Amino acid sequence: MQNHLRTAVVTGASRGFGRAIAAALVAGGTDVVGIARNGPELDAVRGELGPAFTPVAGDATGDALAEEVIRTRRPGLLVLNAGATPPMAPVQEQTWESFSRNWEVDTRHVFAWTGAALRAPLAPGSVVLSVSSGAALGGSPLSGGYASAKAAIRYLRQYGDEEARRAGLGIRFVTLLPDMTPAGGVGEAGVTGYAARTGVSREAFIEGRQPILTLERIGRAVVELAGTPDSGPEYRIGGAGLSPVG
Numbered sequence: 001m002q003n004h005l006r007t008a009v010v011t012g013a014s015r016g017f018g019r020a021i022a023a024a025l026v027a028g029g030t031d032v033v034g035i036a037r038n039g040p041e042l043d044a045v046r047g048e049l050g051p052a053f054t055p056v057a058g059d060a061t062g063d064a065l066a067e068e069v070i071r072t073r074r075p076g077l078l079v080l081n082a083g084a085t086p087p088m089a090p091v092q093e094q095t096w097e098s099f100s101r102n103w104e105v106d107t108r109h110v111f112a113w114t115g116a117a118l119r120a121p122l123a124p125g126s127v128v129l130s131v132s133s134g135a136a137l138g139g140s141p142l143s144g145g146y147a148s149a150k151a152a153i154r155y156l157r158q159y160g161d162e163e164a165r166r167a168g169l170g171i172r173f174v175t176l177l178p179d180m181t182p183a184g185g186v187g188e189a190g191v192t193g194y195a196a197r198t199g200v201s202r203e204a205f206i207e208g209r210q211p212i213l214t215l216e217r218i219g220r221a222v223v224e225l226a227g228t229p230d231s232g233p234e235y236r237i238g239g240a241g242l243s244p245v246g
């Protein structure tokens with residue numbers, strides 16, 4: 001096994017994409033430290049995946065948690081996946097608080113862990129893989145600040161990569177931009193919201209977006225990208241698989 005894949009941190013590991021990514025990494029022999037706020041949900045993942053999964057209940061947006069986990073666990077892979085479910089409403093029905101929710105969770109936690117990874121620093125050969133969204137490319141008019149928060153995550157990848165290069169750290173930064181899928185809680189809210197907006201049933205909306213992205217495919221894609229030293233910087237992922245951005 002490649003050295004950097006011995007121990008990984010996965011944020012948002014209790015449900016949806018994060019749980020599937022943790023399962024795929026554990027299946028490949030990686031020890032995973034899984035972070036989410038709901039302790040019992042994380043414990044259920046531990047029950048399913050066994051001792052290779054270590055639950056750490058906490059808010060992933062905290063700088064102190066990021067620094068402590070990196071210092072004590074020495075991960076070679078960070079999968080920055082945690083995210084809030086955006087409030088589904090058009091802009092005129094959003095409040096500033098609802099509009100900025102994904103900035104406060106998704107972007108803030110990638111900011112905290114990117115800084116901590118550079119300051120520690122992670123060992124040469126390590127990988128920081130952040131989960132953005134296809135919405136970062138085309139917008140998402142029902143999701144408040146979601147698309148812009150996910151676009152900021154793309155910039156954080158670029159900034160992290162630049163600083164790592166300048167300091168000769170040998171840390172690889174990658175961003176994944178998944179298509180909307182009801183397989184995760186965030187996509188489930190999106191599918192329900194956009195189906196209602198376009199006046200079709202949830203089932204018809206999903207049928208119109210086949211092939212739909214599955215949790216298994218997300219898990220496999222993260223393992224593949226983490227293990228490919230010469231990967232590109234950014235990939236979309238949908239039901240048909242990975243494709244480089246740009």
Ligand SMILES: NC(=O)c1ccc[n+]([C@@H]2O[C@H](COP(=O)([O-])OP(=O)(O)OC[C@H]3O[C@@H](n4cnc5c(N)ncnc54)[C@H](OP(=O)(O)O)[C@@H]3O)[C@@H](O)[C@H]2O)c1
Binds near residue numbers: 015016036085178
């Ligand atoms: N599903 C999609 O269609 C889709 C498409 C593109 C991108 N994405 C992105 O993929 C990621 C995962 O989405 P998902 O659909 O799998 O979501 P999900 O099923 O709702 O899971 C979200 C995970 O994030 C955790 N989380 C939320 N806030 C947190 C915080 N402050 N600190 C620590 N953990 C936190 C949740 O646990 P707790 O609530 O217990 O903390 C949960 O484990 C998100 O970043 C999302 O934006 C999803």
